[in-house]
Amino acid sequence: MSENLITIKNYLSALTEVIEKFPVEKLAEITELIQQARENQATIFICGNGGSWATAAHMVCDFGKNTRKPDKKRMRVIGLGDNIPSLTAYANDEGYDRVFAEPLMNLMQPGDVLIAISGSGNSPNILEAVKTARKFGGTSVGLTGFEGGQLKGLVDYPLVIPSDSMEVIEDFHMIVDHIMTLCLRQ
Numbered sequence: 001m002s003e004n005l006i007t008i009k010n011y012l013s014a015l016t017e018v019i020e021k022f023p024v025e026k027l028a029e030i031t032e033l034i035q036q037a038r039e040n041q042a043t044i045f046i047c048g049n050g051g052s053w054a055t056a057a058h059m060v061c062d063f064g065k066n067t068r069k070p071d072k073k074r075m076r077v078i079g080l081g082d083n084i085p086s087l088t089a090y091a092n093d094e095g096y097d098r099v100f101a102e103p104l105m106n107l108m109q110p111g112d113v114l115i116a117i118s119g120s121g122n123s124p125n126i127l128e129a130v131k132t133a134r135k136f137g138g139t140s141v142g143l144t145g146f147e148g149g150q151l152k153g154l155v156d157y158p159l160v161i162p163s164d165s166m167e168v169i170e171d172f173h174m175i176v177d178h179i180m181t182l183c184l185r186q
Contacts, residue, residue: 011167017163022161023159027159029157030141034141034184037139038072038073038184041073043078044063044113045078045104045129045138046059046077046079047117047125047129048117049118052170055143055170056079056080057079057082058177060078060082062178069185075184080129083103090102097124098128100132104133104136108132109137109138112133113140114140115140116129116133116140117142117143118142118144119166120149121142121144121145121146121152122150127151144158144160144169146169148160161173
């Protein structure tokens with residue numbers, strides 16, 4: 001058996017293991033929170049770094065576009081990394097750990113929800129965003145992996161992907177996005 005074939009089979013086995021251990025009830029609870037926020041016309045803010053930012057941006061698109069139905073309220077969703085000039089200005093002037101917290105200080109209102117994505121659960125700018133959301137009366141959801149990092153204990157609703165592979169964790173964060181989108185569209 002070739003090395004590539006072994007790697008592929010091992011990766012798929014790792015995905016299967018996570019499916020078997022996946023915290024389904026926690027995802028249902030988080031989805032209900034997002035559904036309630038939608039009904040209340042609260043804003044959903046989403047942030048992440050690197051691959052997690054790609055997931056956050058994808059989630060913003062899916063929540064904003066792919067959940068539309070004539071009989072449902074539209075989702076109010078904002079990606080905190082979408083404004084690159086603001087992001088770089090905050091990074092330069094306030095520090096990279098403030099790039100998501102500072103915009104939240106302008107926008108977060110009680111009842112709004114922050115979805116914070118960090119594979120490790122230890123990204124300083126994600127942790128600062130969660131602290132800011134709490135300070136302004138928001139509810140926080142943390143998508144993470146490994147053991148959950150600091151994010152697990154800081155958010156209101158942690159969803160820890162049971163894996164120690166960043167690639168698998170990031171795959172499952174996208175799966176979480178797509179499952180939530182399907183639920184929100186129903």
